[in-house]
Amino acid sequence: MDAPGLKQYEALSVESAAVRQQETAWQRLHRSWSIRLGGIVLAILVVVAFAAPWLGTVDPSLFDAGSRDLLPGKTGDITTLEGDTLQHKFIMGSDSFGRDIYSRVIYGTRVSLIVGILTALLALAFGIAFGLTAGYLRWLDGPLMRVMDGVMAIPAILIAIALVALWGASLSTVIVAIAVPEIPRVTRLVRSLVLTIREEPYVEAAIALGTPPLKIMLGHILPNTIAPLIVQGTFICANGILIEAILSFLGVGLPPDIPTWGNIMAEGRVQFIEFPHNVFFPGIFLAVTVLAVNILGDGLRDTLDPKMAKRV
Amino acid sequence: MSVLEVRGLTIALPSASDRKEAVSKVSFSVERGEIVCLVGESGSGKSVIAQGIMGLLPHTLPITAGEVLLEGEDTARASAERQRALRAARMSMIFQEPMTALNPVMTCGEQIDEVLVEHTKLSAQERRAKILDIVREVRLPDPERMVASYPHQLSGGQRQRIVIAMALVLDPVLLIADEPTTALDVTTQAQILALIRDLQARHGTGVLFITHDFGVVAEIAHRVAVLRLGELVELGTRDEVLKRPRHDYTRMLIAAVPTLQPHGRTADATSPVVLETRNLDKTYLDRSWLAHRREVPAAKNVSISVRRGQTLGIVGESGSGKSTVARCIVRLIDPSAGEIRVHGEDIAALKQRSLRPFRRKVQIVFQDPYRSLNPRRKVGEAIIEGPLNHGVPRAQALERARRLMELVRMDAAALDRYPHQFSGGQRQRICIARALATEPELLIADEAVSALDVSVQAQVLALLEEIRTRLELAMLFITHDLRVAAQICDHIAVMSKGEVVEYGPAQEIFRAPKHEYTQALFSAAPGRGFVFGAA
Numbered sequence: 001m002d003a004p005g006l007k008q009y010e011a012l013s014v015e016s017a018a019v020r021q022q023e024t025a026w027q028r029l030h031r032s033w034s035i036r037l038g039g040i041v042l043a044i045l046v047v048v049a050f051a052a053p054w055l056g057t058v059d060p061s062l063f064d065a066g067s068r069d070l071l072p073g074k075t076g077d078i079t080t081l082e083g084d085t086l087q088h089k090f091i092m093g094s095d096s097f098g099r100d101i102y103s104r105v106i107y108g109t110r111v112s113l114i115v116g117i118l119t120a121l122l123a124l125a126f127g128i129a130f131g132l133t134a135g136y137l138r139w140l141d142g143p144l145m146r147v148m149d150g151v152m153a154i155p156a157i158l159i160a161i162a163l164v165a166l167w168g169a170s171l172s173t174v175i176v177a178i179a180v181p182e183i184p185r186v187t188r189l190v191r192s193l194v195l196t197i198r199e200e201p202y203v204e205a206a207i208a209l210g211t212p213p214l215k216i217m218l219g220h221i222l223p224n225t226i227a228p229l230i231v232q233g234t235f236i237c238a239n240g241i242l243i244e245a246i247l248s249f250l251g252v253g254l255p256p257d258i259p260t261w262g263n264i265m266a267e268g269r270v271q272f273i274e275f276p277h278n279v280f281f282p283g284i285f286l287a288v289t290v291l292a293v294n295i296l297g298d299g300l301r302d303t304l305d306p307k308m309a310k311r312v
Numbered sequence: 313m314s315v316l317e318v319r320g321l322t323i324a325l326p327s328a329s330d331r332k333e334a335v336s337k338v339s340f341s342v343e344r345g346e347i348v349c350l351v352g353e354s355g356s357g358k359s360v361i362a363q364g365i366m367g368l369l370p371h372t373l374p375i376t377a378g379e380v381l382l383e384g385e386d387t388a389r390a391s392a393e394r395q396r397a398l399r400a401a402r403m404s405m406i407f408q409e410p411m412t413a414l415n416p417v418m419t420c421g422e423q424i425d426e427v428l429v430e431h432t433k434l435s436a437q438e439r440r441a442k443i444l445d446i447v448r449e450v451r452l453p454d455p456e457r458m459v460a461s462y463p464h465q466l467s468g469g470q471r472q473r474i475v476i477a478m479a480l481v482l483d484p485v486l487l488i489a490d491e492p493t494t495a496l497d498v499t500t501q502a503q504i505l506a507l508i509r510d511l512q513a514r515h516g517t518g519v520l521f522i523t524h525d526f527g528v529v530a531e532i533a534h535r536v537a538v539l540r541l542g543e544l545v546e547l548g549t550r551d552e553v554l555k556r557p558r559h560d561y562t563r564m565l566i567a568a569v570p571t572l573q574p575h576g577r578t579a580d581a582t583s584p585v586v587l588e589t590r591n592l593d594k595t596y597l598d599r600s601w602l603a604h605r606r607e608v609p610a611a612k613n614v615s616i617s618v619r620r621g622q623t624l625g626i627v628g629e630s631g632s633g634k635s636t637v638a639r640c641i642v643r644l645i646d647p648s649a650g651e652i653r654v655h656g657e658d659i660a661a662l663k664q665r666s667l668r669p670f671r672r673k674v675q676i677v678f679q680d681p682y683r684s685l686n687p688r689r690k691v692g693e694a695i696i697e698g699p700l701n702h703g704v705p706r707a708q709a710l711e712r713a714r715r716l717m718e719l720v721r722m723d724a725a726a727l728d729r730y731p732h733q734f735s736g737g738q739r740q741r742i743c744i745a746r747a748l749a750t751e752p753e754l755l756i757a758d759e760a761v762s763a764l765d766v767s768v769q770a771q772v773l774a775l776l777e778e779i780r781t782r783l784e785l786a787m788l789f790i791t792h793d794l795r796v797a798a799q800i801c802d803h804i805a806v807m808s809k810g811e812v813v814e815y816g817p818a819q820e821i822f823r824a825p826k827h828e829y830t831q832a833l834f835s836a837a838p839g840r841g842f843v844f845g846a847a
Contacts, residue, residue, distance in 0.1 A: 201678040202686045202694075205743070208642050209698035209750060210671035223688040 032303050038296025045289055049109040057103035058088060060259040067098040072277050093277045095267055104259035105282050111260045112241045112289060115175055119240030120233040122179040127186020128222070128229070134187065135194025136217055145191070148184035156181035160243060161252050169255050178243045182236050189232055193225040227304035234297030238290045245286055261286045313384055315485045315518035316342040316365065316403075320378035321388075323357070323364055323542075334360045334373055335542045342486065342518040347509070349529045349550075350522045351565070352539035353765035354736075358522045361539075362488045364388060365520070366405055367395035383485060401431045403486040404479035408494050410471035414463040420447075420474045421459030424481055431482055446477045450507060469500035476507065483515060490522045497629035498792065502836035505532055524765065526569045527795070527839030530554055538562045555845040566844050568770035570795040572837060574822045579802040583619040584655075586786035587641065587674075587754050590615050592650035592660070594636050610636040612810045614650070618754065618803075623780060623787040625801030625818065627794065627833070633810035634790045638758045641788070642676045643667055654754070672702050675747035679759035681739035685731035691742050692727030698750040709749070716745040719782075720775060737768035741775065748779065755780075756788040761796060773800060794837050798822055806830045 030036070048055065058078055064085070067076030072093040077085045078100065092101040130148070134141045151159070163177035197203060198221060206216050247253030248262025249269075256263055261282035268278020323335040335357040342348045350358045363369045365380050367387055380388040382403055387395060399405075407413040415423060421443055428439045447455040450473040463471055472492060479487055489508065493501040509532055512519050521532060529536055529550070536553040538546040538561065546559040557563045592614040595607050611633040618624045626634040640647040643659065652660040659670050675698075678684045685694055692713055699709035714724045720741040731739060740760065747755060757776065761769045777800060780787050791797050797804060797818070804821050806814040806829065814827040825831045834840070 201680060201684040204644050205676070205678065205684060205746065206686075206697065207644060208671060208674070208676050209746070210668045210701040211697060212701075220686050220689075224686070 032299040034295045034299030035303065036299075038292045038294075038299060041288065041292035042296060045109055045292070046113060048106060049113050052106045052110060055106055056089075056091075057106050058086075058100055060099065060104040060107045061257060062099065062103075064098040067094050068096055069271070069275055070094040070098075071275075072101075072281075092281045093275065095264070095275075095278050096271060101264065101278060101281055104264050105261065105285055108259045108261045108264060108282060109285065109289075111171070111254065111258060112244065112286070114171070115178065115244040116237040116241040116289075116293065118175045119179045119182065119244075120237040122175065123182035123186050123236050124229060124233050126179070126183045128190050128225070130183065130187040131190020131225075132194060132217055132222065135191040135198065136213070136221070141191070145187075148187050151181065152184045154181075157243065157246065160247060161250075164247065164252055169253060171254060171258070174244060174247065174253055175240075178240045178247075179236075182239070186229070186232060186236070189228065190225055193228060194221055197221050197224050228301075231297055231301040231304060234293055234300060238293035238297065241286070241290055241293070314341040314381075315344050315346075315383060316520065317381040317384075318361070318365070318378070319381070321361065321364060321375065321380060322377040323360055323369065323373050324376045326372050331541060333376075333542050335364070337378065338539070338542075338544045339378075340537050340544065340547055342520050344485070344518055345513065345516040346534045347512060347519040347521055347532055349533035349536045350520060350539060351524065351526070351529055351536060353524060353565075353767065355541070356539040357542040358539050359490055360542075362405065362490050362520065362522055365486075365488060366399060366403065367392075397431070400427050400479075400484065401482050402484050403488065404482070404484045405488040405490065406472070406475050406479050406492045408491040410468060410475045410495070411463060413475050414471060416463055419460055419462055420466070424459075424474070424478050427478055427481055442481065446481045447474075449480075449511065450474075450477045452477075467500075468496055469503060472496060472500075472504055473507065476504075476511070480511060480515070480517070484517065486518050486520065487512065488520045488522070491524070492521075493528065494523070494525070498794075498838070499629065499832055499836040501528075501838065505838065508532070525838060526554070526566065526766065526844065527837065527842075530839030530842035530844070538565070554842070557845055563845075564767055568767045569844055570770070570773070570793075570799040571844075572795055572798050572822070572840060574798045574801075574818045576819075577802065579619070579622050579817065581619075583621055585617050586620050586655065587788065588615075588617040588651075588653040588656075589637070589641065590651040590653070592637065592640060592652065593648045594633075594640055594645065595648045609810050611640065614805075614807075614812055616805050616812065616815065618786040618788055620753070620786050621780065621784040622802045623789050623800055625789045625791060625797040625804045626807055627791060627797050627804055628807035629792060629833075631809075632807040634807050635758055636810075637807075638676065638756050638788065638790050641754075642674055642756060643671075644676075668701075672698070672750040673752050674754045674756065675750060675752040676756040676758060677740070677743050677747050677760040679762050681736045681743060681763060684743045685739055685746075687731055689730075690727065691729055691731060691734075694731075694742070695727070695746045695749050698746065702750060712749060713745070716748055719748070719779065720745045735768075737764055737772060740764060740768075740772055744772075744775065744779070748783070752785070754786045754788065756790070758790045759792070760789075762791065762793065769796070776800065794834065806833065 062078050062080060064078045067078060070076050070090045070093050072091060075087060075089045076094065078088040079085050088100060090100055090102065092105060094100055130144060134144045159181045160177040163180060164173055167173040203216060203220050206220050244253060244260065245262035248260045249266045251266060253262055254260050264282040265279045268275065272279050319339050321335055321338045322333055325332060325334045338361060340348065350361065352358045360373060364375055365387065375388050379386045382398065387398060424443045424446065425439055428434060428442060434442065443459055444455045447458055452458045452470060452473050466474065493504050496504060505528065508519065523529060533550045535549050537544055538553065540561045546553055546557065546562045553562060554566065557566055592611060594611040595609045597605060597607060614637050616624060626637060628634045639645045641652055647660050650660060651658045654670060654673055659667065692710065695713040695716060696709035699712060700706065713727055717724050717726060722738065722741055734742065761772050764772060773796065779785060789800055801818045803816065804818045805812045806827065808829045814821060814825065814830045821830065825834050
């Protein structure tokens with residue numbers, strides 16, 4: 001090897017001249033308009049959900065027989081739990097019990113966001129656990145994935161209805177019922193990611209370095225599945241919000257005393273022709289929320305998922 | 313008139329890139345019946361020039377100045393329609409990877425036919441005759457069957473011949489070949505190079521041949537253009553450039569090309585044996601439901617040994633089983649039969665748990681520096697992973713990592729960075745440091761320099777040599793590149809179809825190869841017998 005002769009030219013090597021200035025994932029996130037748009041809308045919704053009591057609302061379960069079926073913007077009476085009667089402006093009108101739609105929709109934001117986020121987290125947690133197991137312990141792969149195939153063969157909404165019927169309707173059962181049908185999809189995704197990543201040379205290098213299997217799974221494989229999982233999580237979140245609304249609308253979701261967008265729409269359905277605002281306002285909120293989550297998810301996929309990132 | 317004349321071609325890069333222009337003011341020409349080689353390291357802009365000529369540039373890389381004249385017609389500014397008419401008919405291109413250049417769901421005949429349907433008004437019969445003619449011309453056996461085959465049914469060399477047939481069926485005046493032999497084995501490469509040279513001479517086609525391999529340049533070029541970071545630094549005839557380079561960069565590149573002459577070092581035959589395999593076998597079982605059990609032997613009866621402070625090279629083409637042997641020795645895969653002795657202790661059948669103390673002693677460096685480091689882990693964490701696994705306290709491991717960074721000539725500040733901030737060569741240095749962190753006695757380099765540019769390759773080879781001498785490591789060096797093997801190996805085992813066909817001291821094998829496969833391999837080495845200019 002002509003090492004001394006080479007030394008004098010080392011500075012000319014193209015590689016030493018190249019300075020890597022790569023954008024970080026964070027910078028790329030900032031540049032994407034869909035992430036900014038989706039993120040801002042969602043942030044507003046989160047603030048609305050938290051600040052519900054201070055946004056000119058009344059207790060969503062309050063009603064007043066004198067203020068039934070008011071049109072949006074009308075003022076009427078409302079009776080508090082203590083029995084006092086207050087003057088209240090019904091921004092979005094009232095329903096056939098004389099309840100304030102505006103208050104119910106704003107409080108409904110809480111339920112929808114909680115259901116969406118918890119469903120996504122729950123489905124991801126179980127999906128990651130099953131997916132890692134199936135992808136890394138090959139003998140468990142067959143049985144586990146066949147069970148997942150079985151779950152996937154039943155329509156998600158039917159599983160959810162059955163589970164809620166079985167356990168009784170409450171916030172936690174609805175969340176679990178919506179998350180269960182999503183688990184196989186996450187499991188499949190994680191498993192396929194694990195199967196690709198475990199063949200990567202850096203995993204083989206870790207095996208050669210004597211790293212125990214559990215550490216390889218958690219330290220090398222899991223961190224490299226996160227980006228696509230975040231993306232998947234947003235879609236589960238959007239879907240969870242929709243399914244919750246569908247269940248409530250069908251009357252098999254949360255009990256009617258909890259204001260959710262689905263419940264409000266279900267109750268307003270009968271009078272839809274005369275008083276469309278009962279369905280219209282919760283519908284708008286539902287659509288905007290789901291759209292924002294999906295736009296955010298699309299943006300995240302474009303920036304985080306290397307396969308999709310290529311289309312500039 | 314020149315077939316191709318490129319004048320002051322400048323192609324811009326997107327604003328966030330590390331330089332302003334992919335190609336700056338490049339001028340050269342290709343005459344009728346001439347092969348011009350465009351040489352440069354990765355990122356030098358050679359493929360971008362090819363795309364610019366073909367009118368295939370993505371919109372993010374616009375041509376900002378200069379012109380591309382194909383027989384006097386400016387193609388770069390021609391309408392998309394005119395460019396499409398020119399492609400295939402007047403100029404055509406072949407690519408590095410024939411499998412992806414062909415459509416997997418069309419037969420080879422249909423794909424050649426598509427070109428004819430698009431650009432000619434020939435009848436089905438005439439087209440059929442033309443297809444068979446060109447397939448015969450690229451010397452494919454049994455043309456009728458080839459035409460009816462799908463790409464996956466052919467070998468890599470045969471596929472590349474089909475691609476060449478497709479490119480030449482309309483007898484274009486210019487053929488652009490973008491690294492057409494890089495993905496092929498050396499014996500296939502020699503055949504494809506001979507074919508291109510032969511067809512080009514017969515048809516008088518001008519060829520723009522893009523490559524990073526100086527052996528190939530020596531083999532095929534009439535004239536050579538050297539690119540560095542988008543600029544043309546030297547242009548001249550083959551002998552001018554390769555034997556009397558004028559620009560420092562060309563000199564550096566040529567100095568970095570390893571020669572086929574083995575180094576003269578003699579190996580100490582009394583040094584202790586670190587690794588020995590006896591009759592090592594690896595057979596893959598193709599166990600599918602219902603179907604017959606099929607046995608696929610990947611390595612048969614491999615017996616090799618490496619002594620302390622010495623390097624054994626395993627040389628062979630793809631599919632020869634050389635990597636299988638390496639992976640068996642590191643126990644990434646389980647051997648089917650035979651012994652693997654490390655310091656006399658057989659580890660071939662050890663269970664994963666009892667393997668752990670031995671893993672410290674044998675380490676491996678892989679081919680692809682971009683996939684060898686976990687992208688989500690800092691370099692420092694990667695390097696101390698091994699020592700931590702073997703019970704070294706963290707502070708001590710970090711101290712060792714700092715010393716290793718010095719050894720591989722990198723700044724200790726690199727320990728706090730993520731792998732994506734480093735170039736291929738730097739990453740390979742990091743991988744070497746990671747492998748050395750467990751203080752191994754045997755280092756396996758599985759094509760560890762094959763993915764690197766020639767100048768970086770020379771640096772990493774020099775580093776490996778230095779480490780081997782300084783730490784008295786036994787090294788198992790797996791490569792398909794005879795030039796690299798000649799530089800670094802004391803002994804060589806030549807593998808073919810899973811078997812070691814020739815095994816002995818490097819000097820003897822290079823001087824007088826005995827087995828016919830070895831002889832074929834040596835005679836196929838590109839640029840063999842060409843004396844490159846001194847640095």
